[in-house]
Amino acid sequence: MDAAKRSIVRKYGGNPALLSIGTTKTVKELSAGEPSINLLAKVISLNSRELEQDGKTKEIYYGILGDDTGTVPFTAWEVRGLNIQVGDVIRLQNAYTKEFRGEVQVNFGNRATVTVEGGTLLEVASPQEAPLTRRNLDELQEGMRNVRITARVLDIERREVEVRGEPKVVFSGTLADATGKVQFSAWHDFGLEPGEVIEVEGGYVSAWRGLPQLTFDERSRLERGKETALPPLEELDRARRVWIEELVQKGGGVDVQVRGIVVEVREGSGLIHRCPECRRVVQKGACRIHGEVKGETDLRTKAVIDDGSGALTAIFNRELTETLLGKSMDEAIAEAKEAMDSEVIRDALSDLLVARPVQAQGNVTSDDYGLMMIARSVTVLEVDVQAEARALLEELGD
Numbered sequence: 352m353d354a355a356k357r358s359i360v361r362k363y364g365g366n367p368a369l370l371s372i373g374t375t376k377t378v379k380e381l382s383a384g385e386p387s388i389n390l391l392a393k394v395i396s397l398n399s400r401e402l403e404q405d406g407k408t409k410e411i412y413y414g415i416l417g418d419d420t421g422t423v424p425f426t427a428w429e430v431r432g433l434n435i436q437v438g439d440v441i442r443l444q445n446a447y448t449k450e451f452r453g454e455v456q457v458n459f460g461n462r463a464t465v466t467v468e469g470g471t472l473l474e475v476a477s478p479q480e481a482p483l484t485r486r487n488l489d490e491l492q493e494g495m496r497n498v499r500i501t502a503r504v505l506d507i508e509r510r511e512v513e514v515r516g517e518p519k520v521v522f523s524g525t526l527a528d529a530t531g532k533v534q535f536s537a538w539h540d541f542g543l544e545p546g547e548v549i550e551v552e553g554g555y556v557s558a559w560r561g562l563p564q565l566t567f568d569e570r571s572r573l574e575r576g577k578e579t580a581l582p583p584l585e586e587l588d589r590a591r592r593v594w595i596e597e598l599v600q601k602g603g604g605v606d607v608q609v610r611g612i613v614v615e616v617r618e619g620s621g622l623i624h625r626c627p628e629c630r631r632v633v634q635k636g637a638c639r640i641h642g643e644v645k646g647e648t649d650l651r652t653k654a655v656i657d658d659g660s661g662a663l664t665a666i667f668n669r670e671l672t673e674t675l676l677g678k679s680m681d682e683a684i685a686e687a688k689e690a691m692d693s694e695v696i697r698d699a700l701s702d703l704l705v706a707r708p709v710q711a712q713g714n715v716t717s718d719d720y721g722l723m724m725i726a727r728s729v730t731v732l733e734v735d736v737q738a739e740a741r742a743l744l745e746e747l748g749d
C-alpha cells in the first residue's frame with residue numbers, strides 16, 4: 352500500500368516523501384511498539400558506529416532527537432541517503448518505536464523517510480540548561496548532557512569520515528578513571544595523546560547497545576588535568592572485574608572482566624561456515640541473504656558464563672578457540688573429517704569448558720537476547736580446592 356501511494360504521488364509530480372502515512376506525534380506522546388509514526392524533531396546528538404554483523408561491516412547511526420516536549424534516543428539502520436547532522440530539524444516519517452531497556456526508542460526502519468526542514472525553528476526541551484555535573488565514568492548514562500569528567504586517555508585513533516558529503520576528522524578511543532572505562536568521540540583536534548589526564552566539561556553521552564560513549568567538540572571545554580589526579584595508565588588499563596548483575600543493570604560495559612562457570616557451550620560453536628560474501632553463518636548450505644553458497648570454514652565458541660549473579664554469552668573468536676583447544680583450525684578440520692562429524696569440535700569445547708571456572712574479558716553489549724561479550728581474552732582457571740577451602744575456613748573462623 353505504501354509503495355502504491357508513493358508511486359501515484361510521484362507519477363503526478365508530487366513529493367512522495369511528504370506523503371504522511373503514520374500518525375504525527377510529539378516526543379512526549381511516543382510509546383513503545385508503534386508501527387508507524389511521524390515526528391518533527393531536532394537532532395541533538397548523532398553518532399555512527401561500524402558494526403560487524405556476522406563478519407560484514409555496516410554503518411549504523413544513533414543518537415538523540417528532541418522537540419519542545421522532550422528527548423528520545425534513536426537508531427537508524429541502513430536508511431538510504433541519510434544525510435543529517437546535529438542541529439538539523441528533521442521531518443521523520445514512517446518510523447517505528449520499540450522498547451529498549453525500559454525506554455522508548457525511535458527506529459528509522461528501511462521504510463522511513465527523512466527530510467531536513469530548512470529554516471524551521473523548533474525549540475528543544477531545555478537540553479542546554481542541564482547543570483554542569485561532575486560524574487565518574489561508571490555513572491555515565493545515555494542522554495546525559497553537560498557532564499564534567501576527569502579521565503585518562505587510554506588510546507586514541509584518528510579517523511576520516513564523511514558527514515553530508517563533507518570530509519571530517521573524528522578522534523575516538525577509550526577514557527578511564529578509577530571507576531571504569533568509556534568510549535569517546537572528539538569532533539575537534541584537541542591534540543590528545545594516550546596517557547594524559549584531561550578534564551572535559553560539556554559533553555553528552557549516547558549509548559549503543561549498552562556501551563556508553565562520550566562525545567565532545569570545540570564547544571566543550573577541555574583542559575589538561577593534573578598527572579596525579581588519577582592512577583597510572585597501566586593500572587587504569589587493566590579490565591575492571593565486575594559482577595554480571597551490574598552489567599545487566601547497565602546494559603553493558605567497556606572492557607570488563609567477569610569470572611564465572613561455563614554452563615553451556617551453545618549451538619553454533621566449533622567449526623562453522625561463513626558466507627564468502629557477507630560473513631554470515633551459513634546454515635544447511637545457504638546464507639540468509641545470498642542463498643546457496645560455498646561456505647568458508649571458521650572456528651568460534653559461544654559460551655554461556657554464569658557468575659551466580661547473572662549470565663552472559665561470551666564469543667571467543669578463532670584465535671581464542673584455537674588456544675583453548677590447543678590445536679589449530681586445520682587440525683580441528685582434520686579431526687572432524689576423520690570422525691565424519693563436524694560436531695566433534697563443539698563436543699571437545701564442551702568437555703573443556705562446561706562446569707569449569709573461567710575468566711573472560713572484553714566489551715559487553717546487550718540486545719533483546721541479553722548480554723553478549725566479545726572476548727579479547729579468556730583463561731580457564733585452575734582452582735586449588737585445598738587452598739580455597741583453607742581460605743574459606745579462615746574467613747569463617749574470624
Ligand SMILES: [Zn+2]
Pocket residue numbers: 626627628629630631638639640641642
Ligand atoms: Zn551472505
